[in-house]
Amino acid sequence: MRYKLGRLAPRADGSRNWRGIRCLSLAGGVAAVLALTGCSLEQYPEIPRHAESGGQTVDQLAERLATIPGLTFTEAVGSQPNAKGNTGFAFDMTLDPAYEVSDAPALVDFLTKSAWSVRDGYQPNVAVEISLFAGESADSKVDIVAAAEDGGWVPVGTQSHRMTEDDGGSAPEFANGYTSVSVWLDSVSTSETVRARGGLENRERLGDWPGPAPEVPDGLTRLRTAD
Numbered sequence: 001m002r003y004k005l006g007r008l009a010p011r012a013d014g015s016r017n018w019r020g021i022r023c024l025s026l027a028g029g030v031a032a033v034l035a036l037t038g039c040s041l042e043q044y045p046e047i048p049r050h051a052e053s054g055g056q057t058v059d060q061l062a063e064r065l066a067t068i069p070g071l072t073f074t075e076a077v078g079s080q081p082n083a084k085g086n087t088g089f090a091f092d093m094t095l096d097p098a099y100e101v102s103d104a105p106a107l108v109d110f111l112t113k114s115a116w117s118v119r120d121g122y123q124p125n126v127a128v129e130i131s132l133f134a135g136e137s138a139d140s141k142v143d144i145v146a147a148a149e150d151g152g153w154v155p156v157g158t159q160s161h162r163m164t165e166d167d168g169g170s171a172p173e174f175a176n177g178y179t180s181v182s183v184w185l186d187s188v189s190t191s192e193t194v195r196a197r198g199g200l201e202n203r204e205r206l207g208d209w210p211g212p213a214p215e216v217p218d219g220l221t222r223l224r225t226a227d
Helices: 030-037 058-065 104-117 144-150 199-206
Strands: 002-004 007-010 016-019 022-024 071-078 088-095 099-101 127-133 178-184 221-223
Touching: 058 071, 058 104, 088 099, 088 104, 104 127, 104 144, 104 178, 104 199, 127 144, 144 178, 178 199
Parallel strands: 088 127
Antiparallel strands: 002 022, 007 016, 071 088, 099 221, 127 178
């Protein structure tokens, strides 16, 4: 299985590109590549991984995600440790134009808890990244940062909100239909900047890893009604 860690960033044409170190679990010559990039299957033995029980597998999570009407997940993956021992989990999803997100805070809550529940990989210790392409039309604005704030996963004012050009936004990542948020999980840093992201509180809220696999909430999305 491929694990990737990095920020999902929009290109100028609106497509997405992973930034960060990639580690591929392959045999043979890839060991040399892992050594050069600082990725290793044997590094950081203190990071919990591959729990024997509890939670769910990544395949079981994929089956749950496939039941959410109107959302297509192109990424739902965890990472191996990078050179600094950072691990995470990332979701990238696209909303069908015929649907709208009707309960964004519940969606963020479900995805964060789902990432924490995946046992056949590494425990995320930095962040759960959630990215959504919801379309550029005026009636499809979804601010996933606001949803995370409403759900208590992100302290208010610590991350940039999605805006369109009509709202006064100038950064292209806020004007091309994408919205994303980082739910921080760093609980050991003494940096005031890092601690202000809410990682310690989020880890306490999630509890032991792997957490229980959440059921898909009802009403996350719904068909758009005709005007």
